[in-house]
Structure formats: C-alpha cells, structure tokens
Amino acid sequence: MSKEIPYKIYLTEEEMPKAWYNMRADMKNKPAPLLNPGTLKPMTAEELSGVFCEELVKQELDDKTAYFEIPEEIRNFYKMYRPSPLVRAYCLEKKLGTPAKIYYKFEGNNTSGSHKLNSAIAQAYYAKKQGLKGVTTETGAGQWGTALSMACSYFELDCKVYMVKVSYEQKPFRREVMRTYGASVTPSPSETTNVGRKILAAHPGTTGSLGCAISEAVEVATSTPGYRYVLGSVLNQVLLHQSVIGLETKAALDKYGIKPDVIIGCAGGGSNLGGLIAPFMGEKLRGEADYQIIAIEPASCPSFTRGKYAYDFCDTGMVCPLSKMYTLGSDFIPAPNHAGGLRYHGMSTTLSQLYDDGLMEARSVKQTEVFEAAETFARVEGILPAPESSHAIKAAIDEALKCKETGEEKTIVFGLTGTGYFDLVAYEKFHDGIMEDYIPTDAELAESLAKLPKVE
Numbered sequence: 001m002s003k004e005i006p007y008k009i010y011l012t013e014e015e016m017p018k019a020w021y022n023m024r025a026d027m028k029n030k031p032a033p034l035l036n037p038g039t040l041k042p043m044t045a046e047e048l049s050g051v052f053c054e055e056l057v058k059q060e061l062d063d064k065t066a067y068f069e070i071p072e073e074i075r076n077f078y079k080m081y082r083p084s085p086l087v088r089a090y091c092l093e094k095k096l097g098t099p100a101k102i103y104y105k106f107e108g109n110n111t112s113g114s115h116k117l118n119s120a121i122a123q124a125y126y127a128k129k130q131g132l133k134g135v136t137t138e139t140g141a142g143q144w145g146t147a148l149s150m151a152c153s154y155f156e157l158d159c160k161v162y163m164v165k166v167s168y169e170q171k172p173f174r175r176e177v178m179r180t181y182g183a184s185v186t187p188s189p190s191e192t193t194n195v196g197r198k199i200l201a202a203h204p205g206t207t208g209s210l211g212c213a214i215s216e217a218v219e220v221a222t223s224t225p226g227y228r229y230v231l232g233s234v235l236n237q238v239l240l241h242q243s244v245i246g247l248e249t250k251a252a253l254d255k256y257g258i259k260p261d262v263i264i265g266c267a268g269g270g271s272n273l274g275g276l277i278a279p280f281m282g283e284k285l286r287g288e289a290d291y292q293i294i295a296i297e298p299a300s301c302p303s304f305t306r307g308k309y310a311y312d313f314c315d316t317g318m319v320c321p322l323s324k325m326y327t328l329g330s331d332f333i334p335a336p337n338h339a340g341g342l343r344y345h346g347m348s349t350t351l352s353q354l355y356d357d358g359l360m361e362a363r364s365v366k367q368t369e370v371f372e373a374a375e376t377f378a379r380v381e382g383i384l385p386a387p388e389s390s391h392a393i394k395a396a397i398d399e400a401l402k403c404k405e406t407g408e409e410k411t412i413v414f415g416l417t418g419t420g421y422f423d424l425v426a427y428e429k430f431h432d433g434i435m436e437d438y439i440p441t442d443a444e445l446a447e448s449l450a451k452l453p454k455v456e
Contacts, residue, residue, distance in 0.1 A: 007090060009252040011083040017247040018070060020240045021278050024350060025066035026285040029357055031236070031349035032324035035311060040455060043321050051222060051229050051320075052237075055126040059237040068240060070122075077121045077154065081110035082244070086252040087416075091380040093400070100403035102396055103260070104416040105249045105276065106383070111177070114386065114418030115272050116147035116232055119241035123230040124151035133226035134158025138188065138213030140268070140343050141167050141388065142174030143418055144232030149183035159183040160227075162190070162216045164343065165208035166336040174422045188213035195219050195317035207336045210269070210344040215317025233269030234314065234323075234348050242275025249413065250279045260291060262399050264414040266391040267295040267304060267362065270348030276415040277360070284359060293360040294399075295351070296391040298370070299439045301334040303327055303347045304355060304362035306445060311455040312346060322453060325352040328440075329448030335438035342388050345448075365394050366437040371430040373397050374420070386418040387426055 024030060033042035048057045059068060070078075089102040107115035127135050134157050139145030145161040152159035161183050168175060168187035175185045186192055188208050189199040195215040199206065206212070214231070221229035231238060253260065263280055265273035273295050283289040297304055303326045313330040314320040327346040328334075334343045347355075354360050374390035376397065377383070385393060392414040403410050420427065429435040 005088055005256055005258070008085040008087050009255065010085055011248055011251055013079055015251055016075070016078065016083050017244050017251070018075070019067040020070060021243040021247060021282060022062065022066055022068065022240050023274070023278050023281055023285070024063035024236065026282050027063070027353065028285070029353055030063045031353045035322040035455065037313065037318070037322050037453070040322070051218060053123065053126045053130050053132070053228050053230070055129065056123060056237050059240055060235060071125060074122055074125050078244070081117070083248050084109055086249055089381055092377060095376065095380045096397065096400050096404065098400040098404040099407060099409045100400040101409070101411045102400055103411070103413045105245060105413070106416045107245060108383070108386070108416065108419040112143060112147035112150055113422065114143035114147065115242060115245060115275065115415070116144045117150065118244050118275070119232065119238045119271065120144070120147035120151040121154070122241045124148065124155045124157055127157055127228060127230070128155040132157065132228055134160065135228055135230045136160040136162070136217040136221040137230050137232065138162045138164070138210055138217045139167070139232065140164050140210050141386070142171050142178070142422065143386070145183065145185065146174055146177050148230065148232070149178040149181035152183065153181040160217070160220060161185045162188040162213040164188055164210060164213050165206070170425050171422050188216050190216060192216070193219045195319060199316060203333065206333060209316060209333045211314070211316035211330050214315040215319055218315065218319055219317070233271035234344065234346070236350055238271045239274035239278070239348060239350055242271050243278035245272070245275040245415065246278040246280065249276065253413070258411060259289070260413040261410040262292045262294065262412045264294045264296060264392045264395045264399070264412065266342060266388050266415070266417065267297045267347065267351070268342035268388065269344045269346070270351045272415050272417045274348055274351055281354065281359065294395055295355070295360060295362040296395045297362065297364050298342050298391065299364040299366045299437070301328065301343050301345070302364040303345060305364045307346070308449050308452070309352060309356050310452050312452050314346065322455065323349055325349050326355065327452070328445060329451055331451050332445070332448040335440070342391065363395060365391055366439070368430065368435055368437050370394050371427070371435065383416070384420045385416060386420040387423050389415070389417040392416070
C-alpha cells in the first residue's frame with residue numbers, strides 16, 4: 001500500500017545530500033571549454049585562477065568527477081534553512097480541476113529569499129579558505145547579491161556588488177538587505193570602472209544588463225589585491241552547488257515512491273534549472289529513466305528559443321572568457337522586465353549542450369502571462385512567488401491544463417526559486433494594467449548576433 005502523500009515532504013538532516021552531483025560526468029557530449037579571447041585556446045586553471053578562487057576553478061574544469069563532497073562547514077550552514085520542503089500543490093490542482101499531481105520545491109525559506117544561497121555560501125567558504133580579503137559580483141534582481149552578502153558576512157569577507165541599474169531602481173529594499181549584511185552596492189553600468197564608463201558612452205541612458213555588471217565586477221576583482229570574482233549562475237561550479245536542490249527533490253519523491261513525468265524550471269543563466277534537474281538528468285543520461293524536462297524563459301530575453309549556439313563573451317565589456325552557449329549576443333541589452341534574474345544574454349554551457357542534444361526542451365512566455373500565473377498561484381497556495389519562479393508556475397499550469405483536456409494523470413514538478421516580496425513594484429504595474437510585454441524583433445536580435453566573435 002502506498003503512503004499517503006502529505007502537503008509538505010521534508011527530509012531529515014541525516015537525509016540531506018552529503019555530496020554535490022556533477023551532471024557533466026555522465027554527459028556523452030561534454031560542454032565546450034571556455035576559451036581565452038586572445039588566443040582562442042581553452043582557458044587553463046592558471047588563467048582562471050586570476051579571476052576565480054582556486055578550488056572553484058578545479059570544480060569549474062572537472063567534467064569527470066560525478067560527486068564532490070560538501071564540506072562539513074557548508075553542510076552545517078545549509079542546516080539553518082535546509083532541507084527545503086517539497087510541497088504538493090493540492091489547492092492549485094483543485095483550482096485547475098486537473099487530474100495532474102503538481103509538486104514544487106520551495107527555495108524561498110531563507111533571508112535571501114531564493115535558492116542563490118546554496119552556491120553563495122560555498123563560494124564564500126572557498127574564498128575564505130584561500131585567505132582572500134573579499135569578493136566582487138554582479139546581481140540582477142538582487143537575490144544573488146543578497147545571498148552573497150549574507151555568506152560573506154558569515155565568513156567576515158568584504159563584498160562588492162554591481163547591481164543592474166534597472167533592478168537597483170526597481171528593488172531598493174533588496175539593495176538595503178545587502179547593505180545590512182555589509183556589502184557595498186553600485187548601480188551598473190557605473191562611472192566607477194573603465195568598462196562601465198565605456199558602456200555608458202556607447203549606450204547613454206542604458207538600464208544595464210547582467211553582462212554589463214559582470215564586466216564591472218570582474219574588472220574590480222582583477223585589479224584589487226586579495227579579491228576574486230564570484231558568479232551566481234551560468235558557470236559549471238554554480239550548477240554543481242545548486243544540485244542540492246534536485247538531490248533533495250529526488251530523495252523526497254523516492255521516499256514516497258513518486259516518479260515525476262515533467263520537470264520544469266525557469267531559466268536565466270541556468271543555476272536553478274540546472275540544480276533542480278541534475279539527478280533526474282543524470283538518470284536520463286545513464287539510460288536509467290526518462291523525463292520531460294522543460295526550461296522556461298522570458299520572451300523578452302529568449303536565449304534558448306531564439307538565440308544562437310555559438311561562442312560568445314560572457315559579458316558586455318568583453319573582458320571575460322568566451323563560452324559556447326545559446327546566446328543573444330553579449331551586446332544585447334534586454335528590455336527592463338521585472339524578472340531581473342532572467343535577463344542574461346546567454347545560457348549555461350552545460351544546459352546549452354543538453355538542449356542542443358535534445359535532452360530537454362525550452363519555451364518562452366510573456367511577462368503579463370507570467371504574472372497572471374503568479375497571481376493564481378498566490379491566491380490558492382499562500383506564497384507570493386518571485387517573477388523568475390512564476391515562469392515555471394506558468395508552464396506547470398499549462399501542463400496541468402493539458403492533462404485536464406486529455407485526462408492524463410501526469411506528475412509535474414517545478415522549482416519555486418523564491419518569494420516576491422521585494423517585487424511588489426512589478427505586481428503593482430501588473431495590477432494597474434501598465435505592464436508591458438516587450439519582445440525583441442528579429443532585426444534587433446540579428447544586429448546583436450552579427451557581433452558574435454569569429455571562432456572556428
């Protein structure tokens with residue numbers, strides 16, 4: 001007899017993952033290497049160590065080791081807010097009248113309000129272990145900057161955050177949380193760096209982008225002794241740390257003998273999506289099971305669905321390595337939509353390779369449709385979701401309604417990356433009917449993609 005499924009499935013502390021899972025170890029086609037933009041040769045550990053912490057460089061380049069032990073100090077920190085709950089969305093199911101079973105992994109039960117803390121604490125730990133004074137970073141909507149400021153405060157590291165200008169202005173209270181934890185926060189692009197001044201000269205009045213903020217943060221890290229740059233998404237090391245989400249999700253489902261049919265995650269740079277799908281994709285890669293895996297991105301920044309799979313700069317200032325990814329072009333500055341964490345021009349190399357191999361699918365959705373789904377979810381499930389998470393909610397609702405039409409009893413799992421309590425300006429614009437659905441034209445994308453670097 002199967003167990004009765006509770007509203008929330010919790011793991012015990014003893015059941016928490018003791019190691020992160022590296023999807024690349026099971027990938028037949030490995031992600032393409034990062035390239036030195038000057039030589040067009042694969043970046044070496046020595047070259048990357050000038051930008052990133054040494055241990056993180058090892059994790060970044062390793063595509064053979066399946067599991068990395070989570071250091072005890074990080075596991076102890078995790079215990080303050082992990083394991084996070086896997087929630088059965090009974091009320092949403094009832095509202096939709098669907099035979100589908102819907103579950104969501106909720107990552108908003110910490111002060112940063114999102115999943116970002118999973119990697120922030122790991123990166124801060126390795127920076128402290130290396131004896132550094134501090135770190136620099138960028139942040140879009142502010143979840144990553146908030147998480148990193150918390151992690152740096154815990155390890156007594158200095159934290160310099162370059163926040164995308166539009167989010168800096170839209171989400172002032174997220175900025176204040178970062179300052180509460182001791183971080184300095186600068187709107188990007190700014191006049192404080194050479195690359196910032198260059199971007200402002202080329203794009204006067206720009207609202208900024210994650211690519212701009214990355215350029216500034218990297219410049220400061222590489223020109224300030226005792227500092228390194230850390231990134232909240234995109235990189236292989238970040239997907240590795242975020243695998244704790246998927247590992248917990250799978251363990252919770254296994255506890256009740258549940259096998260999902262559909263797994264859905266929002267996609268900006270790839271940290272949440274990659275973390276959620278990691279163990280399920282591992283089974284798929286090894287031929288042990290099959291799942292429908294769906295990435296959801298904003299129609300205003302559609303790197304998967306309208307981008308090109310090619311080598312491109314990771315940043316607008318073109319100071320970072322070249323990465324082979326689905327990209328809209330490093331010069332592309334997306335519309336100032338309210339899902340700030342999904343406004344990156346490219347996608348993780350790991351996820352890009354999996355997508356190109358046909359192991360997952362991608363869809364783009366309009367901003368107003370996302371907020372309609374967010375409102376529906378909030379009214380029945382009691383959580384105000386972040387705009388980023390709401391992309392996954394929209395897709396989960398769509399899949400559940402398909403099941404209503406066909407009568408199929410599919411099990412749907414999606415990632416609820418965080419809460420939207422700092423995103424109330426966005427909700428206000430939605431409720432006032434002044435939210436826009438800007439979608440870039442083919443001509444705009446073509447102009448940006450025409451500037452991709454020439455790599456044979």
